[in-house]
Each structure stands twice: as structure tokens, then as C-alpha cells.
Amino acid sequence: MTSDAPSTPAHEADPEALAGLAAEIAKSTGLLIRELRAAGVSVAASKSSDVDIVTEADRRAEQAVVEAIRAARPRDGVLGEEGAGIPSESGITWVVDPIDGTVNYLYGLPAYAVSIAATVPDPAAAADGRRAIAGAVYAPPTDELFEAWEGGGARMNGTRIAISGETRLSHTLVGTGFGYTAERRAEQAVMVSRLLPRARDIRRLGSAAFDLCSVACGRLDAYYERGLQPWDYAAGFLILREAGGAILGRDAETPPGEPLIFAGDPALVEELRGVVLGAE
Structure with missing residues (x-):
């Protein structure tokens, strides 16, 4: 007997594979927002106050991230800052900030990033009840890709990184x-x-x-x-x-x-x- 339901990928919850996907999408989205920044920034709306802004680039970037995730993993859910809300069928929800640091982006200051994480339910891990098992943060102005998967350490542009260790x-x-x-x-x-x-x-x-x-x-x-x-x-x-x-x-x-x-x-x-x- 055959079924029309999508099969579960062998790497359904493989953190390293998910981190690779997050890194790929974060970097491609970062290149997109850098191109949009060069063409000029348009403020589309404000949120919690007049200074809490959303640009057209935020919206276009989130759409690009969601489309890429859904193309690769159609059963996963998505939670995005700019409104994306897709329930998960696989147990994995991607949490996305297409441009973290939008005011910097507006002013041309070199501290903004694309943030993408694959999360699973875990009430003790964070206030939103999710734990990231894979993720990537890409900073287009410095071309720095930070990535990690659960149990695999953290890297910047492929090189292992560690905290400073300062305790004073x-x-x-x-x-x-x-x-x-x-x-x-x-x-x-x-x-x-x-x-x-x-x-x-x-x-x-x-x-x-x-x-x-x-x-x-x-x-x-x-x-x-x-x-x-x-x-x-x-x-x-x-x-x-x-x-x-x-x-x-x-x-x-x-x-x-x-x-x-x-x-x-x-x-x-x-x-x-x-x-x-x-x-x-």
C-alpha cells in the first residue's frame, strides 16, 4: 500500500545537517539584503514605537528565508519576526530574524545580521519553550558566518570559537x-x-x-x-x-x-x- 504523505528524511533531526542548511540560507539571504541596502532602504512600517521600524528589505528577506526552508523541508514550521507563522508537522520549527539590527541597516552601520535556528520543544531551555539544535548567524558587512549544532561546538567561517573566559x-x-x-x-x-x-x-x-x-x-x-x-x-x-x-x-x-x-x-x-x- 502506498501513501501520498511526505516521507520523513533520514536526517530529520540531524543537527549538523540542519546547521548546514541554516548556514546556506543565512548566507544567501545576507547577500540579498546587502544588495537591497546598496539600492536604498525604504521604511515600510513601525512596530512597538515610531523608532521600532520594519523595512521592505526585512519583508523580502523573510520571504526568501521561508521559501528556502519550505523548499528543503516542507514539513517543518517557521516562526519569523515579520509575521511568518507556519505550524510544524515534523517537530522542528525554524525561528528567523531576516535582519537583526534593522536600525543599523537603515543607517548603514556595520552591525546587522541574518539569524536562523532550527528548534525543538523544550520548556526549560528558553522563555518561548524552544531549544535550538542548529543555527547560523551571518553578518553581511563583515562577511562572518557563525554556526553551531548541538554537541558540535561553534564556528566562525569554519574555525572553532570560544568565549574569552574572563571571570572578573x-x-x-x-x-x-x-x-x-x-x-x-x-x-x-x-x-x-x-x-x-x-x-x-x-x-x-x-x-x-x-x-x-x-x-x-x-x-x-x-x-x-x-x-x-x-x-x-x-x-x-x-x-x-x-x-x-x-x-x-x-x-x-x-x-x-x-x-x-x-x-x-x-x-x-x-x-x-x-x-x-x-x-x-
Whole structure:
């Protein structure tokens, strides 16, 4: 007896194969948005506030990612920042940010990236209840491809990467980001004021995916942020963990994501969390 149902690929949940697909699509999409940037950027809409923007390139890039994923793996689901929402039939959902760092992209600042992760359900892993088992982040301005799969380590342009290993907060270069509403920014200003006297310095690059990868390769020692969404962190979490980093939520009962994440050396993140939250 034959069936018209699609057969399950032999590599259905093979993290290395999924990472290869994520990397391929991330890079091709990165080349697309770089071409669109050269042709000029058009703001299409705003989201949480007037400064939280969406460009036409965001939408075109997400469409390209979704089409590529569905062509390769038609039974997988997709969750995209710009509205893609396809239920999964295979147990795997791809979490996509077509341009993480859209404001940088608008202004021509070289810190934006395409972030793609293959995830499976895991309530303990992150606030959205998913765990990335493969992922890639591609930064077109620097032509840097970060990729990882569960248990396989993390790489940048094919070379293994690792966190800096810095455990002294006073010697730590910390990345962070700010929200798009006045209320959220006021809260974040208080957090920065607690940390700034204690750390080496603070950087705000404008792309959570790029920040997480920067910690993974040792350019930043640690990172924290409030208000991230799954597409901001899905691939970055995996890449950072596979590079030896630890990621914490607001407290022991809250998985990382919304409302807060803290990332860095396993011996550092608890102290970082305590300082930012005013617990010390």
C-alpha cells in the first residue's frame, strides 16, 4: 500500500545537517539584503514605537528565508519576526530574524545580521519553550558566518570559537541593548547605571544576534538585555552555549529570554545578574 504523505528524511533531526542548511540560507539571504541596502532602504512600517521600524528589505528577506526552508523541508514550521507563522508537522520549527539590527541597516552601520535556528520543544531551555539544535548567524558587512549544532561546538567561517573566559567583572567588556519604548529605556538606564561603575566598559552594538556571537568568539566578555524575542536569540543562544558560555534568565525559576538574559563565562554570569538587578 502506498501513501501520498511526505516521507520523513533520514536526517530529520540531524543537527549538523540542519546547521548546514541554516548556514546556506543565512548566507544567501545576507547577500540579498546587502544588495537591497546598496539600492536604498525604504521604511515600510513601525512596530512597538515610531523608532521600532520594519523595512521592505526585512519583508523580502523573510520571504526568501521561508521559501528556502519550505523548499528543503516542507514539513517543518517557521516562526519569523515579520509575521511568518507556519505550524510544524515534523517537530522542528525554524525561528528567523531576516535582519537583526534593522536600525543599523537603515543607517548603514556595520552591525546587522541574518539569524536562523532550527528548534525543538523544550520548556526549560528558553522563555518561548524552544531549544535550538542548529543555527547560523551571518553578518553581511563583515562577511562572518557563525554556526553551531548541538554537541558540535561553534564556528566562525569554519574555525572553532570560544568565549574569552574572563571571570572578573571589573575586567569585563559587556554588551547590552535598549528597547524602543520610553518606559523600557528608563528601566534599562537604571540597570546600566548599576553596572557601569563595576565593569571595564559597556557596548551597545544594536543587534542581539551579533552581540551573542561576539561573546561566543571573545569580542565581548558578557552580555545582558531585557525584552528579547525568540527570533533575536534562538541561534545566538546555541552558538554561545556551544562556545562554552552560560545563559541565565532573570532568576532560577525563569528561563532566559523575556524578560531578561545574562550571558558569559559560567563563573561570571551570576555576579553580572546580581549587579544588573541590584541584588548586590
